[in-house]
Amino acid sequence: MERVVLGLILEFVGLHLLAQGQAVARAARAFLAVAVRAEGEVIALRVSREGVAQRPRPAHVYLPVLRFRxxxxxxxxxxxxxxxxxxxxxxxxxxxVLYDPADPSDVRIDTVTGHGTTAGRWLTGLGAGLLVVAFGVVVSAAW
Incomplete structure (x- = not known):
């Protein structure tokens, strides 16, 4: 019974990550479809404390502040x-720099990881992997 519960939890988390990955990738593709390129400068790094909790301290995400014309x-x-x-x-x-001409404050660094598509792929892959593991746990519980 514990394996079935574990499998269901893994399935739920896997589906959530898969959906989030697809949403992130879709938003990145929509941004890239309208984005215009410019040259810019990183003028600051803002620290986001919304990262994944780790011991002994939370992980931080550094968000670049860009200046461009x-x-x-x-x-x-x-x-x-x-x-x-x-x-x-x-x-x-x-x-x-890539920016949305309709809203120039919507900006990204023009790199593969800066677009957001890499994060979408990682989340999608992790979600799919968890679904495979969940399936294996549930099937093994049936034996």
Whole structure:
């Protein structure tokens, strides 16, 4: 009985991660479909404490604050919603920037990990892996 419960919990978590991964990947693709490229600079790193809890302290995600000039010549400073640990770039680094021309504050660093597509793939893969494990646990409990 414990294995069935464990399998159901793993299935629930796996489905949740799979759905989150697909949502993140879909949002990243939608952003990339409209994004415009510019050159910019990392002017700061903001620390998000929304990372996964770890012992002895919580993990932090470093979100870059970017300054760039739009195609229309407007200077924009905006924080990317995509970050990492370690930070995706250091303060003062010159970076390629992608921004939404309809909302220039919607900005990302122009790298594979900066787009958000990598996070979507990782979450999707982890969710799918947990579903496979959950299936194996439930099947083994039936024997």
């Amino acid at each position: 739009t195609a229309e010549g407007r200077v924009v400073e905006a924080r990317s919603p995509v970050g990492g640990n370690p930070a995706p770039a250091a303060k003062g680094d010159r970076v390629g």
